[in-house]
Amino acid sequence: MGRTALVVGGARGIGLATAHELVKDGHRVAVTYRDSTPPADISSVHCDVRDTASVDDAFAHVERELGAVEIVVVAAGVTRDKLVMRMDDEDFTDVLDANLTGAFRVAKRASRAMLRARWGRLIFISSAVALRGEAGQVNYAASKAGLIGVSRSLTREFGSRNITANVVAPGYTETDMTASLTESQREHMRSQIPLGRAAQPEEIAAAVSFLASDGAAYISGAIIPVDGGAGMGH
Template sequence: MAELKTGTLDRDASRKVALVTGASRGIGRSTALRLATDGYDVAVIYVGSAEPFEEVVEELRSAGACAKAYECDVSSSKEVDACVGQVLDDFGHVWTLVNNAGITRDGIMARMKDSDFDSVIAVNLKGAFNMVRALTRTFMRQRGGRIINMSSVVGIMGNAGQVNYSASKAGLIGLTKSVARELASRNVTCNAIAPGFVETAMTAGLSDATRKSYEGQIPLGRMCVPEDIAAAISFLASDEASLITGVVLPVDGGMAM
């Protein structure tokens, strides 16, 4: 493995760098914080208001990481190329990429607008492709790295009212396996996480009946929390997972088995 570069930021050269998209809350925030405690410095990507990401950056710094936020629309290859270039200038390298950015535009297929289908594919699937492509030469030069894509249980099982979202998450599985094959010779692993129902601010507002209906579909009887997903990502990013690539790891309480 080539020596990792340090970049222009004042940081500990012994720490690897993780780039996490969609890290303002939920799974992305928990992942960024977990990687910081694992010894990573962390670059986070946001779109829209910078305020939530400024809070995340402060949390990451409090955890001992060198951290910085970057505004970027991951669906735009031009923006991604520019943003990744700046991250590399600042941090020197990226060892782990977590493609977590995603959106939903749910609705039954018969009434779904083209724009709702296209925007979900553009962010969830093409966004991950843009990020991986922008970092491929870096991973190849340093002869190592970790790519972790956020799929979903609905990418495995499908879900009524989410043809666009399910298609994007199923597409990520194909992307993951193909990238794993392309980059394996350079010691770069590429894996996907497939979360089930996850405790979020949105699910906190569900009625008891709806919640019980969801939990009834989970053999282990409870929803995931973001920290469950972050723990799986932490493992796939670790040295202990160096022989694991092309895998789709469900973190769903047994929903998709």
């Protein structure tokens, strides 16, 4: 039997590919969106992870429509890239609020039903940048690295209740976010990858699908790199 899954930030890119993969796995799937157009083929609900009430409302909507949420994928994320000397406080704190504190808000709300059911999957989409850093992305790297601490702490808090928490760390992936790069920038990024190409969103989704499955019941607090070998040793 399928479970109820919620992909936070699932309107496009890796999040949308993940939602489609979970549908193929037989789950009842909903996605949240903020500024993007919601997908037409999957249940959608507006949610701003920067606002606790909005997160609560989104969960309540999915619970009414599909049942208690058992699988949560946090794929929402924003960037505001600048060199640190040009980055102001708001550039830093706003990215952390959306990418890291937002994930905390989602995990806290999700834990209610998971603790009652004594079953759950919390999966956070981080980034290879969290492990190796990147010039101009101090805020983004910090927010994505923070997800590792979140997932490992949740593993220690929730592990006895059969709730796992894991991180997927994608490398350079072909999405709307990377489509704005110049060809020379894309070529430079590909040159750093042993497999010599960018990932497709579906390849990230496949790792999430596995972590959400019963077959991954004994994996928790892990970082799963899906980066073509770019982050080896980190």
